[in-house]
Amino acid sequence: MPSKAEIVEFVKREFPQNRCAILEVGRASATVRHHVGAAELRPGGTVSGPVLMTVADVALYVALLGEIGIVPLAVTTSLNINFLRKPSAEKSIVGVSKLIKVGRSLAVGEVALYSEGISEMVAHAVGTYSIPPKGSSAGGVAAID
């Protein structure tokens, strides 16, 4: 399986626009962090929903790469997110993902999202990923930002 450094390198090369730092890649799990600045904030001082969704998706995608190897064609097929609490305007968003199932063609995982250093979850997401058979071309959406 790929090392954390190999995954970091792959994501940097393939997703140059990605702004999530990869903090950890574990056993079917990952931790990523997204800086929160003016661009991520919304009226009322909250973090925008798409930033939270992006962190969820990247955290799951990285955990999946750690399990199945560097598979550029794995694509998000669904994301279900519940927004639970207003995130802090002054803290990064941290996403901690855990894969629940990694099958041959489908993977499912969940993500807890936090304002860094605060123990109460700000959002919770469940995502599903399609893992295409070797040699096939991508048919879905790489939601990674």
Next chain:
Amino acid sequence: MPSKAEIVEFVKREFPQNRCAILEVGRASATVRHHVGAAELRPGGTVSGPVLMTVADVALYVALLGEIGIVPLAVTTSLNINFLRKPSAEKSIVGVSKLIKVGRSLAVGEVALYSEGISEMVAHAVGTYSIPPKGSSAGGVAAID
């Protein structure tokens, strides 16, 4: 109920970073469009997932404003999106929303997402929104981008 022009003005003032054009506001429905350029594309020439989620959320939020009036504190409580087909790299994303229920405190709606001018849906989303009682402060996440 507010006119389309009033909603456009409100969104411009409150969400200056929003990049979705509001094309229509109808009866419990709305149509919005997001330009697709280099910033929205991902490896393989696909549109990023967060762009699709943003369009879904804005389309629902605008439809909700059209139903309940200008309520800045309405917040997204959940979004469930299924990615169906690879969007075109050369066409804008259009979101067509329809509210299914608008209750006193909760609204639910669905959105069909298309590459502009192509009849097959690229994604489908269902979102729920919390409508706070008058005079209360925001407790959730304005997911609008």
Next chain:
Amino acid sequence: MPSKAEIVEFVKREFPQNRCAILEVGRASATVRHHVGAAELRPGGTVSGPVLMTVADVALYVALLGEIGIVPLAVTTSLNINFLRKPSAEKSIVGVSKLIKVGRSLAVGEVALYSEGISEMVAHAVGTYSIPPKGSSAGGVAAID
């Protein structure tokens, strides 16, 4: 593609415990109905959630059979249901499904659920189905009741 009669016959044979009547099988769509009696009611005179979920699943499954032919191994991979209004205790539940995508290996559809004869939706569901390659054995859950 199979006729409605063939689908009715297949469901009767394979799912003898099913209590949904198949009213219509259309183009990527279906309408089914579940009787509501004492067994389906809950305190407060409401219809139980599992009855609504069952109707949603059967409506989608029947629509899928109508599109891809009699495929006993198609299995539900996810169901997302929003409960919108209290159903009537005196009316059957009717589910009207519409497939959004039927791919080679995955299908997605949505269902509107009503108390028969009342125009406001009581629940709305989105389901995904896995269509196994020919010759494979079932790996999932036939959620049909």
Next chain:
Amino acid sequence: MPSKAEIVEFVKREFPQNRCAILEVGRASATVRHHVGAAELRPGGTVSGPVLMTVADVALYVALLGEIGIVPLAVTTSLNINFLRKPSAEKSIVGVSKLIKVGRSLAVGEVALYSEGISEMVAHAVGTYSIPPKGSSAGGVAAID
């Protein structure tokens, strides 16, 4: 907060048709079990989807009662379930729930579903519940079976 015995008594009285045994009520969590016999099985020897959904809903509902007290009017507003593996035909289904957020008016929780004694999850669900203000009448669906 109510004891496990009080919750068992309440569920028995209010939901006489419920067939889930309440094994544990913990801190924002619960464990319930549903027998699997001929009535719960489907062609291919799998457990029906609605049985899994019922266990998920009861496990969440019981955890919620344990947190907010005996509130008969708490209603399920959404359930999102992913079916992961074929459950055993010879084992009960066990649901282990954990509440993620319990707000004043909305609660969110997740449930892991297992075939009893087997460590791999057969399904995973996320549910949301509306907690009506005191004195109000029920507006939703008690999904409990």
